[in-house]
Amino acid sequence: MAKLILIDGSSYLYRAFHALPPLSNAQGEPTGALFGVVNMLRATLKEQPTYMAFVSDASGPNFRNDMYAQYKANRPPMPDDLRAQVQPMLDIVAALGFPILRVTGVEADDVIGTLALAAQAQGIEVEISTSDKDFAQLVRPGITLVNTMTSTVTDRDGVIAKFGVPPERIIDFLALTGDSIDNVPGVAKCGPKTAAKWLEQYGSLDGIIERAAEVGGKIGENLREALPQLPLSRELVTIKTDVALDVGVTDLAPRAKDVDALRTLFTRYEFKQALKELDNGNATVGAHPRIESGAGAVRESPSPDQDHEQPSQGALLHEDIAPGSYELVTTPAQLQAWLAKLEKAELIAFDTETTSLDALQAEIVGASFAVESGHACYIPLAHDYPGAPAQLDREATLAALKPILETPARPKLGQHAKYDINVLSQYGIAVQGLKHDSMLESFVWNATATRHDMDSLAKKYLGYDTVKYEQVAGKGAKQISFSQVDLDTACRYAAEDADVTLRLHRALWPKLESEPALRKVYEEIEIPLVPVLARMEQRGVLIDAHVLRLQSQQLGKRMHELQQQAYAEAGREFNLDSPKQLQAILFDELGLAAKVKTPTGQPSTNEEALEAIADEHALPRLILDYRGLAKLRSTYTDKLSSMVNPRTGRVHTSYHQGGAATGRISSSDPNLQNIPVRTEEGRRIRQAFIAPDGWRVMAADYSQIELRIMAHLSGDEGLLKAFREGGDVHRATAAEVFGIAPEDVTGNQRRAAKAINFGLMYGMSAFGLAKQLGVDRGEAGDYMARYFARYPGVQAFMEATRKQAHRDGYVETIFGRRLYLENLTSRNQGLRQGAERAAVNAPMQGSAADIIKRAMIAVDGWLAGRDDARMLMQVHDELVFEVRADAVEAVRAGVIARMSGAAELKVPLLVDAGVGANWDEAH
Structure with a gap:
């Protein structure tokens, strides 16, 4: 190339x-x-x-x-x-x-x-x-x-x-x-x-x-x-x-x-x-590059001319840290011997080697297994370099492994096993019996102690340096596919993956066993969620690429119209994307007064500045509209349609359990959790998320879940009463704070109460509240003082949580997940106060994450026996489904019941569920 x-x-x-x-x-x-x-x-x-x-x-x-x-x-x-x-x-x-x-x-x-x-x-x-x-x-x-x-x-x-x-x-x-x-x-x-x-x-x-x-x-x-x-x-x-x-x-x-x-x-x-x-006429030998990479991709290593690092201080030095003994399986007799081992094993560590990080488009190159520390095998299935030795037939070998992998009674162990489950699903193997995942063991034990990729975990908990991908496949532009790695080298690398996964489990599992609450989070939330997320990723979501293309065209046409209108208002052509040119037209040529300045004192042309003068001339509003459409087009309508999988006709995101320390699930490639919903054009993007003919899209969303968790954890009677009565909690809060009847609450008073309700969970100060409400700091401080006077349990909870964080170094969710906090003992006051604010918020965010995970597990289990509904997406506190049109009401009731029952709080856990031809209509 x-x-x-x-x-x-x-x-x-x-x-x-x-x-x-x-x-x-x-x-x-x-x-x-x-x-x-x-x-x-x-x-x-x-x-x-x-x-x-x-x-x-x-x-x-x-x-x-x-x-x-x-x-x-x-x-x-x-x-x-x-x-x-x-x-x-x-x-x-x-x-x-x-x-x-x-x-x-x-x-x-x-x-x-x-x-x-x-x-x-x-x-x-x-x-x-x-x-x-x-x-x-x-x-x-x-x-x-x-x-x-x-x-x-x-x-x-x-x-x-x-x-x-x-x-x-x-x-x-x-x-x-x-x-x-x-x-x-x-x-x-x-x-x-x-x-x-x-x-x-x-x-x-x-x-x-x-x-x-x-x-x-x-x-x-x-x-x-x-x-x-x-x-x-x-x-x-x-x-x-x-x-x-x-x-x-x-x-x-x-x-x-x-x-x-x-x-x-x-x-x-x-x-x-x-x-x-x-x-x-000699050439210089170039340096040996080293790939910098994240979990689940090419793994980072010292360059070949460096000595390997010694085990880090505080690493758990396991007794079996010596390199293992690995077998390359290329004959039917070897395969039969390993099948017999797997049939008798108490726990099977498994891993796949593939041609891509995209599990749903990757081709399997080989598989590795380990059933005892220090011993593992690699079964090559599709190495295709010139002169490659004969290998076992891929189809026949996978067929032989299928009964073992699909038997729930054969416990399995993986490192980020969801990837391997998805890879094998493309070959007709539905892995069952996942008992452990070393990545999730580490994540539940301490989410912030280290990265949770295999290399980092092996170094921290075993004091062991793994073979790095670049050492077997090369680096950078010269890196080859794993299918082109020679079999002996591939065996050393791939079999080690299974072996180290087993070693990590034996180092981490005793830790979780010693902490019943953490073990429960691991066994009842994280591990059961793996196959749920895998199924959601495999299903994907149906996208109408034609709708997106039309939206891009319409946005482009509208942008051109806005551009022409802007030229007419300015009296000449100019670059709408140039702040300098826009500054000259607005403030020099049109003589508008600059109401927002840059840090250097120059008239600003940012969104706030244009909004401030939008009523004085037509041009600022045209520029704002143009910028908004340009962002939507480049970020969403152009991009999403290009991410449709040509084989399935759907978009397949990747969900991540081991990312956010609070336990929140994140999404990437594409990030379906970041599609805009606050503007008409943004909501139109959700119109492209559709259901097949005869089906509907259903969106079920928790109502004010973090605020309800605050009421539950604080036990404040006033806040509990507001939720139990089932009315408008922000109006009820405003009535308490301002000492008036709920029916007398004004819009501004309700807005202030809402800002306080949500702001307290994120550590909002009186200054921040003042800026948000457009009042002076003294008035905002008075609002907050009244709030705490009427809801003393909230203030007591916040103070108790800060003290617990300082005492233990972590806070906990309702279900016992630990959320460790850095900087609680920092000498830097700003860092220390930031950690204290995070300590107050983390139980709410973490509990909300646990609740929707429990809901997903319950809903998935209920849907397993049905053919009229499929869970497709998780977006913050919302679950999105495809539901057959004739089953909408039954599925809606079943989903709401299971989401509402995902936790027993002191206040009702309410769920709103809408249905439509597309995701936008379902809201």
């Missing part, structure tokens, strides 16, 4: 300058940065790319300076020693045959982004050589990042492992954290962990902005103060991918080296090894 390597020249130079000592040649010329860059370039040439380019910033301002005058204003001037090495660097780069690109008006990042996407569209593999975190937003299939200084390759899973968010959320992530080097304003005190947590909770930057009032404490105040500048920050960190260039990808073929020029340069700067290789 053709390959394009794009080198971030500025990153190379600065990184080498700071990483290497201040070297110089005999004439006293600085050479340290130059030396580092030359070595990295020689390693790049060793890869023999089809195309390559060295991209650096052109002199002068760029379009980001037009957006924000303070962009990079804090950067110190380039050190003289570094400036002296810039021209020699460019001379050597050119002599080595690298095309050099420097485009005025944009940054090197934008040139690289444009070329990367253009190459990917042409089927050309792209490698971006950089250490700049901004480029993580470009990672996708066919585009990876390489940090030559640290010998690492970062793919999608590596981005998630490093930042806690996927590539498509990096822009939002960077907008929140800001960048002190580039002087990009973010949210004060919002670090990477906070940004990742917010994005997981609210889905996107727009979701965070929309629900900013829910974020409590000082960091919540910081977030709300930063709201006017966040859209600008997002624009500043977004890499342009449509720069007009004079060259295309295929114009970037390597040029012939200028050997004479190189000899002169290498001699002058005393690069003796480079000079020797130049004269001898």
Whole structure:
């Protein structure tokens, strides 16, 4: 496959300058940065790319300076020693045959982004050589990042492992954290962990902005103060991918080296090894890259020239940490012997090797099993490299394994077993009898102690270094499919998976056995949920791609109309996406008064600023409408239709049990839990989620579940009474707080009560409440004081929960799940107070998560004997079903009964269930 390597020249130079000592040649010329860059370039040439380019910033301002005058204003001037090495660097780069690109008006990042996407569209593999975190937003299939200084390759899973968010959320992530080097304003005190947590909770930057009032404490105040500048920050960190260039990808073929020029340069700067290789015609051996990856993907390891780490302090050193003895099964006799072992085993650890991380499109390459620590087998089924030895027939072997895998009486153990269950389902095997999952054992024992992938768990709980995927399949662009790994190497890797899974279980299970409440959460919630989620993923949800395409077209047409109307209102054409141009038209040419300013005092053109002047002129509203439609189109209507599985005609998400520490289930690829519902255009997207002919979509949603859990846990009589009476709880709260009859409560009073009811669970301060309600801080404080006076049990519960958290280091859900909290003993007051707020909220969120999981298990069990309804999606506190039209009422009643019965609270657990031809109609 053709390959394009794009080198971030500025990153190379600065990184080498700071990483290497201040070297110089005999004439006293600085050479340290130059030396580092030359070595990295020689390693790049060793890869023999089809195309390559060295991209650096052109002199002068760029379009980001037009957006924000303070962009990079804090950067110190380039050190003289570094400036002296810039021209020699460019001379050597050119002599080595690298095309050099420097485009005025944009940054090197934008040139690289444009070329990367253009190459990917042409089927050309792209490698971006950089250490700049901004480029993580470009990672996708066919585009990876390489940090030559640290010998690492970062793919999608590596981005998630490093930042806690996927590539498509990096822009939002960077907008929140800001960048002190580039002087990009973010949210004060919002670090990477906070940004990742917010994005997981609210889905996107727009979701965070929309629900900013829910974020409590000082960091919540910081977030709300930063709201006017966040859209600008997002624009500043977004890499342009449509720069007009004079060259295309295929114009970037390597040029012939200028050997004479190189000899002169290498001699002058005393690069003796480079000079020797130049004269001898030898190539430099490149560094050994290391994949950065998340759980369930390629596993991270030290590079081959590093010593393995010793067991970490505090690791549980198990007696069987020595490498195991593994058998490669390639004959019928060997298979029969292992079938006999599996038939007699008390517990079967199993794992699959496949061609893809997408379980529903992966092909199985082999399977591994272990029934005793230190002994395991690997059964290769589809290794197809040239000269591969004969293997057992895949169809016949899976048929032989099927009775064992499908027998509930044969207990099974896996590590993230849902993946393997889904893979095997594609071959007609419905795995039953899942007894344990080492990932979930670790997650229930302590969700925040470590990542829950096998490598991390083996290191922490066994003190054992596993064989890493890259050690058997290669790295980066040169990585091969597991089907091409030789059988002996594959056996060592794959059999170890089953063996280590068994070892982990034997280390973790005694811990859970010693804690009855945790064992109950594990055995009664998490393990039974695995096959439920697997079935939901396998079913998928029916999407009308045609509807989505029409919506995209309609959005595009409407955007064009809005654009033309905006031109007419402005009196000329302009770039609707340019804050600078919009600022000039609104405030200079039209003379509107700026009511919101940027942090630098300039008139803002963000959403808040435009809303503030939308009644004074037609143009601001047109811009707001245009932006809203553009976001919907790019994020939803264009994307969802491309994710329909061509085999099933459905969208298949992946649900994650071991992600959020509170126990909340998350969804990805696609994230079905983040589809907008608050605007008409957003709700229309749900219209594309449909049922087959003769069926209906049913959506069943818990009503105010976290507030009901607060009433249950606090035991406050006033709050309990409000729920038991079954009226409007916010109106009842307002009546209590303001000391008036419920029928006399005004809309503003009810709104204040609702804000307090929900805000308290997230640690909202009087300042935050004041901002949300548009009142002064004193009035908001008075509201809260009245609330606690009328609901003293709530305040007592909050204080008792804080004390318990400090005493135990964790809080618990109604069902006994432990939620450990970092920073409770931090010397940093802000971190400590944030942990205390989380301690109050965690029992509500965690209990809500446990309740809907219990509901899913109960509903799934009830539906198992029916053919008239299927559970498809879990979205926060909502379950979505396909129901045959003639069974709607019976299914509705059965679902409501089981969801309502998922917990016994001191207040009713209410469920609303709607039905329609599509998901939107069902609400």
